[in-house]
Amino acid sequence: MTLAAVAAALAAVTGIAALTAPGAPAAEGKKSAAARMPVERSVLVCPAPSASDIAETAYTSFTPGKGADAGKGAARLLGATKDAKVVLEPKEPGKPVGAASSGSEAPALTGIAEGSLAPGWTVQQTTKVSVGRARGVLGVGCTVPGTDFWFPAASTAKGREDYVHLTNPDDTAAEVDVKLFGPEGPVKTEPGRDKSITIAPRSSQKVLLSTLAPETQLDDITAHVTTRSGRVGASVQVAEEGVGADWLPASAEPAGSLVLPGIPADATSVKLVAFAPGEEDADLTLRLAGPGGSISPAGNEQLHVKAGMTASVDLKDVTRGEAGSLLLAPADEKKAVPVVAAVRVVRGSGAKQELGFVPATGPVGARATVADNRPGENATVLSLTAPGKADAKVRVTASPGTEGGEPEVKEFEVKAGTTLAVSPPPAPSGGKGPYALTVETLSGGPVYAARTLTLPHEGVPMFTVQPLSDDHSTVLVPKAVQDLSIPTS
Template identity: 60%
Template sequence: MNRTTLSLIAGATALAAVTGFAALSAPAASGDASTARTAAQLPVERTSLLCPQPSTSDIAETAYTSFTPVSKGTGDSGKAELQSATEESAGAAGGKKSGKSAGKPVVTPKEPGKPVTGDSSGAEAPALVGTAEGRFAPGWTVQETTEVAAGTGRGLLGTNCTAPDTEFWFPGASTAADRTDYVHLTNPDDSAAVVDIELYGKDGALKSTVGDGITVQPHASEPILLNTLTDDAQTNLTVHVTVRSGRVGATVQALDDKLGGDWLAASTDPAGSLVLPGIPKDATSVRLVAFVPGDADADLKVRLATPSGLITPAGNETLHVKAGMTAAIDLGDVTRGEAGSLVLTPTGTSVPVVAALRVVRGTGAKQETAFIPATSHVGTRATVADNSSKGSTLALAAPGRAAQVKVTASAGSGGGTAVTKTFTIKAGTTQNVEAPVPAGLKGTYALTVEPVSGGPVYASRMLAVTEEGVPGFTVQTLPDDRGTVAVPAADQDLSVLLK
């Protein structure tokens, strides 16, 4: 093999590395050759998702819903499946070994545009690893929803299964006496991952030696009990997960003795301004938890985007967050019967922060908890699965400019026809929209949100179910589904053969 051939191979390899999982094909040239061309947006060809072990309760009932929206340019081939992670090692630092091995897939989608469901029961349900390829990859989403009728963390727990990554921030965790919080780490790869977990309270970093160098074996999941990482009981914590080698999926399961529980998803990357969309209109208690990863303090303006515009909560106009410390403020029943989203902006110099909300519905012994992390805007498209004709609430927020948004209800998992509606969201507002429902719905369905025009849109979906008077609920945000990737335009250059 001569050097020019090797050069061509090296060039193609470099381009493949840049484009990730996108189809490696250049768009056709058009117009004058001197005209600058932007990168083409092509559908991704492979997507990985990780679902944490749903519960340690023997009475847990878990539903999985898989959905891929129909995308242009994907071709006709591909597949997707969600399988048990193969547990190969004993737990580390409070983790547990399930002993399960990969077997029959929990869900195997048949076609894009139609949800597929699966289920599991009890405390032995394992973490899951999912892969979608070809036409099933762009925008693939899997919802894990668990009902626990009694005990610590009882209620409705829900999470979007997440893509593997190397860093995660979780403001809103706790090591208080009435909380049992785990950070679930799932490794989808063939080699072990090494993970560090840092905890930050109101006075800064908590001392811990067992949080460093946690090994997560290949195709394994480790639930790490936060109380085993420190002796310091703190009501409001920020958990920082970093991966030294490999990659993992990470999410926090927050269980309260009296207030139910839910999954706390990672906050969006640290930023100077944040949006936390879709606070339930009947929330009885809302707590904001924020953290500054850098070495400069942050001063934040706190506002609520309501159906009529942006307002400032009385007595909580601003929040000062010291560098490296977790700050929290209780906002009470801040929404006062209306839809709302919290908007955080710098009062002066912009300092990157992460944040999340703990939201409580109900009163007395009939209270339930969910979490809303700061999230990125919808971008091109976002999807959330496991909706029903009753009990699903879609919140759309346009904190800046007004926006027009298209919302599509997919076909149902058991039958039904897709339906689309378009909504206009006024500037500075949040709306609980009357989301479309598939005609002739049977089973559950997915909602896909696509901005049409205007400013950035932030979204979340609340699922609610009342059991024995307890208002069980869970909230999932809708960031961009990253279903496409930019592929640079390229021309053939045969002169490389002569070099």
């Protein structure tokens, strides 16, 4: 091609680009602000619910919003296998959808929501086992798959069975590492157990933590799940002989200050477990935010956490009849060392005990949702905590039930440094079946929240606690313009 022909071709391309390019920026040198837009796709993973033949599991799916003007969307929740059956298929935002399964064969699930059903998509899995070693109510919010999870308050002690469930929602294999940390640091694993675990595409595995270190029995450990490749959903299922069973969700990411919201008012035993993943020790102050303000637990005002080691403290019946939230902060504000934390909670006594877990969680932010709330006296308690120095105002919306009804909306003010236990919370009018609660921050400081669901059985206060955190239903999308200029040095 001659030089003239090349020049002509370049001129033609440039001319076409100029005709089809978007309008020029408003002013040279000024950047366009990014727009906040709804997410267009959400992925969730639910672990296999139970190994018990008498397990009864309920699934509840909900996306906040209104179906009338939401536009097109689709969502499906199905087994984590290539030829799995669909369990749930919601059709529009604003209306919860329920499903049920029974027995030990219920599989782990994966789900994808797109379009109008993606922003804030929430699925709750609630299992009730009436008798047996793993009896109790086991509740877990289906999680977004990731690459890094911390589980303080796990255990390899005699009488405990802690399984970490690993579910791969993708079409490629995931390589997963599970490391344990006790009061003396890293727990030495059995030869051959220090290798990564391969999770095949669209499949799930569970690993008994005590088999990773069969010669070590520790009451309190921290399990760290990471991936070398791929991503997984991870949750720890706990069964404690003579006490009960529940899911231990992952703690919030390591931070210098943490909030563990929604410890039940009638807790008979509360144990805090914390871990410092870095190279520095952490000195933490402990405060309990109750309905009248924040207090330091007598004799347990501070906790020292050595670097790379798990620390625990028995707070006993610290709530003393009033729902509260545990606030962890650095003893020296100039030296904030990141930590992760969770509490093991027991309600009842003797043969009528049941356990649950409250992990550190993130704030409600703009909006957070929890599904599968049940009508009835004291069945559902919503805890709202404002840990800072500013009061906060929130809006709580109850969706219709899975069998109809009209939504209800109420606003609540949460005083600084307090926990407000809303019992009963708003519920749909004229509806039946499980419903969703959506919490929105309207003004003031940050708010943290948790939902306690209680389903008693033969005198046992079976319960489960799920934290609420920002659903990240919107993302910042920077504005872009076409620029054919060639930068010069």
